[in-house]
Amino acid sequence: MNKRLGAYLMKKAPHMLAFVPLIVFGLMILALALVLEQGSGEKVKFTQLVDKPAPTTVLPILGKNQKYISTQDWKEKKYIVNFFASWCVPCREEHEFLLRLMENNIAVIGIAYKDNSKAVRGFLRVAGNPFRVVGEDTTGHAGIDWGITGVPETYIVDKAGIIRYHHSGPLTDDIIERELLPTWRDLK
Amino acid sequence: MIKSAGLIFILMGLFLLIPLSVWAMSAENALPDPAQEERAEKVGSELRCVVCQSESINDSQAEMAHDMRILIREKIKGGWTDDQILGYLRDRYGDFILLRPPFQTNTYVLWLLPFGFLMLAAGLLCLLFRRRARGG
Numbered sequence: 001m002n003k004r005l006g007a008y009l010m011k012k013a014p015h016m017l018a019f020v021p022l023i024v025f026g027l028m029i030l031a032l033a034l035v036l037e038q039g040s041g042e043k044v045k046f047t048q049l050v051d052k053p054a055p056t057t058v059l060p061i062l063g064k065n066q067k068y069i070s071t072q073d074w075k076e077k078k079y080i081v082n083f084f085a086s087w088c089v090p091c092r093e094e095h096e097f098l099l100r101l102m103e104n105n106i107a108v109i110g111i112a113y114k115d116n117s118k119a120v121r122g123f124l125r126v127a128g129n130p131f132r133v134v135g136e137d138t139t140g141h142a143g144i145d146w147g148i149t150g151v152p153e154t155y156i157v158d159k160a161g162i163i164r165y166h167h168s169g170p171l172t173d174d175i176i177e178r179e180l181l182p183t184w185r186d187l188k
Numbered sequence: 189m190i191k192s193a194g195l196i197f198i199l200m201g202l203f204l205l206i207p208l209s210v211w212a213m214s215a216e217n218a219l220p221d222p223a224q225e226e227r228a229e230k231v232g233s234e235l236r237c238v239v240c241q242s243e244s245i246n247d248s249q250a251e252m253a254h255d256m257r258i259l260i261r262e263k264i265k266g267g268w269t270d271d272q273i274l275g276y277l278r279d280r281y282g283d284f285i286l287l288r289p290p291f292q293t294n295t296y297v298l299w300l301l302p303f304g305f306l307m308l309a310a311g312l313l314c315l316l317f318r319r320r321a322r323g324g
Contacts, residue, residue: 007319046238048282114251140255141262147280149238149252 059135086123
């Protein structure tokens with residue numbers, strides 16, 4: 001540090017030094033405010049499991065007594081997992097896109113998150129069923145296993161059982177065309 | 189009249205002393221073994237509710253937090269250690285879920301900066317005192 005400058009300030013203008021903490025404090029507040037301002041309105045994204053193995057999920061199959069779906073059975077095939085619920089409003093919004101995926105012969109496994117069988121069946125009867133198979137996650141623990149924070153959430157799993165894509169929130173035309181389908185096509 | 193108003197205020201004050209987290213886990217879901225339940229409480233207090241952000245899982249009313257409280261207890265019953273449970277959730281939700289950020293490469297600054305500032309301040313104070321002493 002410049003000793004002479006320090007000494008000069010101490011002698012000539014000690015009151016100016018007194019402002020230094022205040023200025024530093026002000027700058028810290030400013031920096032904090034800027035960071036907070038930038039982050040506002042942006043949802044924290046949880047995509048920890050992308051490029052990691054998909055969890056082994058075993059769930060009772062909707063409408064089939066004592067039959068279970070396991071993600072292990074889907075090894076060597078690529079598939080999409082969609083967490084949904086009949087009580088979830090954004091799920092209804094994205095439903096038409098899931099139906100479109102089905103029309104394109106894309107395998108989508110539905111996981112009914114914290115729902116009851118009757119409500120799920122009613123929902124799929126009215127809105128159409130885009131799923132190859134529907135597993136029932138009544139406790140919500142399968143959802144936590146996949147790291148979801150709500151419904152709907154969508155994952156692409158490749159043939160090796162690795163999660164390659166994760167989208168949180170309803171699918172839109174834009175997301176399907178620009179993210180989901182290209183990722184899907186790139187996978188063998 | 190005034191006396192009873194005072195009494196009401198004292199009672200209201202006393203209610204404020206009751207920690208709300210006492211009700212976080214309803215009796216039906218609590219583990220029968222008090223030591224295990226205590227562990228579950230401790231693990232829950234270290235985890236951030238992923239849908240409400242500034243609350244621990246123990247303090248949150250959110251359904252997701254409730255499910256995680258149940259999950260923690262199931263894992264404890266299944267013989268998992270506290271670290272295994274924390275690790276499991278961290279793998280899925282990232283460092284974000286830990287209320288206490290871990291000490292690692294991307295958090296060195298976060299942890300060390302306060303001590304850095306403390307040392308800097310101490311150093312400056314020392315300088316100042318020495319100068320004062322010299323100057324009389």
